[in-house]
Amino acid sequence: GPNGAGKTTTMRMLTGYLPPSSGEARVAGFDIFNDSLEVRKRVGYLPETVPVYPDMTVYAYIQFWAELRGLRRPRQRVNEVIEQVGLSDRRKSLIRNLSKGMRQRLGLAQAIVHNPDVVILDEPTIGIDPQQVIEVRDSVRRLGQNHTVLFSTHILSEAEQVCDRVLILHQGRIVAEGAPANLRAQLQPTPRLYLVIGGMEPADALALLHGIGGVESAESQGEGFSVRVRAGLDIRADIAARIVQSGAQMLELRPVAMTLEDIFLDIVGRPNP
Structure with a gap:
């Protein structure tokens, strides 16, 4: 959906960052209001602005998030996710020296370090160059092989390229949903x-x-x-x-x-x- 459609608000509610004023939603089988802690354990979240500490190294940052997520002896898992997002050669680099695209990949690493059931990504390709957009999209496709990925974008062609199922939001309401090919067939004007x-x-x-x-x-x-x-x-x-x-x-x-x-x-x- 376009800017202002309700994508970020929905994601903040699903991840427990914003309490809903009404209604009901479940993530990984748990109610987001009554079972908020259980939901947070099972969700990885990359907000639109990546929360980073510029003076940390890539490795230290992911290790920090692994420990926050309760992983014991996380060294192996930290190395796995750093490699998974393509930052192996930057593991000792300070975050302040990373490009916007690399920071997005770093944010993706913190979102998946605890191997969540559901990964929620809020417009992860905003503000990065075309080559980095391709790399982030490739990472999202790979994630989709082992996780449920909820990916928001206001660029519908991007949803068409990345997603197996699309929900179109307008003014806070779902106006269409389905596989991209099915949507075109069903809603063809x-x-x-x-x-x-x-x-x-x-x-x-x-x-x-x-x-x-x-x-x-x-x-x-x-x-x-x-x-x-x-x-x-x-x-x-x-x-x-x-x-x-x-x-x-x-x-x-x-x-x-x-x-x-x-x-x-x-x-x-x-x-x-």
């Missing part, structure tokens, strides 16, 4: 076509398109036009025929594949700038 017309003024082309049966809307887009078609209809041949009959040229005509972001914007409307 009215079909869209993209076409490029030669030899006709844009205003005349729009007037022609609006006059074709089955066209719900048409608007200029780049060098061509985006056309919404009534669900269940295939009017590509009609569109091409009308354009050719008008004396113009049909230079391009193709269906537009819908992304989760397109579907989300179709459900809730475009946010105000």
Whole structure:
């Protein structure tokens, strides 16, 4: 969901950092209000801003969190998670000298050092460069092989790449949920076509398109036009025929594949700038 949808608030409640004002939720089988301590034992949490101590080394920081989590003789586990997040060559580095992407990976290490059942990550790719984004996403995919991972993002294409199941939030409510492919199939809005017309003024082309049966809307887009078609209809041949009959040229005509972001914007409307 977009900024302000309720993602961080939900995660803070699920991790025990924010008491809910009403309602009920369970994590790993435990009620977040009545069994808060049990929930915290079974959850690893990476907030949007990684809680770090700049004067600690990478190793000391993870060891510190391991001890806070009650691990006895945690040396082996500390080394395992440092390697797992790709910081083996920086184990002796001071945190103050790490890049934002490395700090995100360090935060990921503290979230999983106690081998939790559930790992909750609040927008872990914000503010890092494209290469680091790829590395964090790869880490999340690997985590998903052995843990339940709840991953928030306002970038829906990212959810599509990383997640097996997606929940779309808007104004604190779930407006859609399911596997990415299923969401596209179930929530596909009215079909869209993209076409490029030669030899006709844009205003005349729009007037022609609006006059074709089955066209719900048409608007200029780049060098061509985006056309919404009534669900269940295939009017590509009609569109091409009308354009050719008008004396113009049909230079391009193709269906537009819908992304989760397109579907989300179709459900809730475009946010105000």
